[in-house]
Amino acid sequence: MNRQPRAVALISGGLDSMLAVKVLLEQGVHVEGINFYTGFCVEGHTHAIRKKDQKQEKRNNALWVAEQLGIKLHIIDVIEEYKAVLTNPKHGYGANLNPCLDCKSFMVKKAREWIDENEFDFIITGEVIGQRPMSQRKDTMPIIAQESGADERLLRPLCAKLLPPTLPEREGWIEREKLYDFNGRSRKPQMALAAQFGFDDYAQPAGGCCFLTDQSYSAKLGDLWQQRGSKNYELDDIMLLKVGRHIRPSENFKVIIGREEGENNFMNGYRKQFTHMRATSHQGPLALIDGNVSSDDLKLAAQLVARYSQGRDAAEVQIEVNEIGNETPFTLDVIPLHNDDIPQAWFI
Secondary structure (H helix, E strand, O other), rough: OOOOOOOEEEEOOOOHHHHHHEEEEEEOOOEEEEEEEEOOOOOHHHHHHHHHHHHOOOHHHHHHHHHHOOOOEEEEEEEOOOOOOHOOOOOOOOOOOHHHHHHHHHHHHHHHHHHHOOOOOOOOOOOOEEEOOOOOOOHHHHHHHHOOOOOOHHEEOOOHOOOOHHHHHHHHOOOHHHOOOOEEEOHHHHHHHHHHHHOOOOEEOOOOHHHOOOOOHHHHHHHHHHHHHHOOOOOOHHHHHHOOEEEEOOOOOHHHHHOHHHHHHHOOOHHHHHHEEEEOOOOOOOEEEEOOHHHHHHHHHHHHHHHOOOOOOOOEEEEEEEEEOOOOOOOEEEOOOOOHHHHHHEEE
């Protein structure tokens, strides 16, 4: 090659992708990052919304990693394209509703399309053999390379020595001996390499950067699909699954109750799309009603909202109800439900 090799790196914001990029930068490769936004990313949502996370630094880790490495980052919206990956994964789901193998193949495929369009030479990821039970196994890594169309243009610097040589290695664009043979779930090799590079601040692994690996979130998404009779969803749907208590007292409706001021403020942006209610006699949360409800359903929902207000021990709580299609709100005087009156099965 008579010019500097150029690679694009899948940047999640975690330590592995950060290290993979640094390893290639050390070999003189020009690297740019790419981050695909599916709508299910953890970054920038609950940490920014919830008051309990106020002390946690608010940052998009993918952007932060790119800044630390001094590389350009391309953020690409794939919300619509990703729907087919999530709703009909060829390789199925993981422990929750995480289609990890299909997801990785999809993202590498999009990266392969990107390098073709932008005249880059190959793709790098921070994958480590044995790190993830579904997508990062020695027998699944060739599947990702093949199904994405990346083939030998896909390099995993952190475990490359345990895999067959790729095009960049065989062509001499990089030195294979300066790559690594990390294997397994232990983070100690990565942490040691981070220390060697002088990285002392990086995102800690906690199930990845995707809500679909979370059991609670997946239960809410599964409930949404079941009640709609299909796996269709829009961005607003999946955003609302990230906040509030989701309580389904009946097949025909559920109540989403804010847990704190930050969530109430966030949910307030959706109030025109839902029948909504909140206590007026006491301080309390905003609640959105999702579904077709009768007058009895509204009363039950109001009792739930009263339970989570500061009037939970009062003899009666006034709840203001704003119905979709009715510009005039009305008030319900209700007796708050007690914990014993709320079956655990109602909580999604």
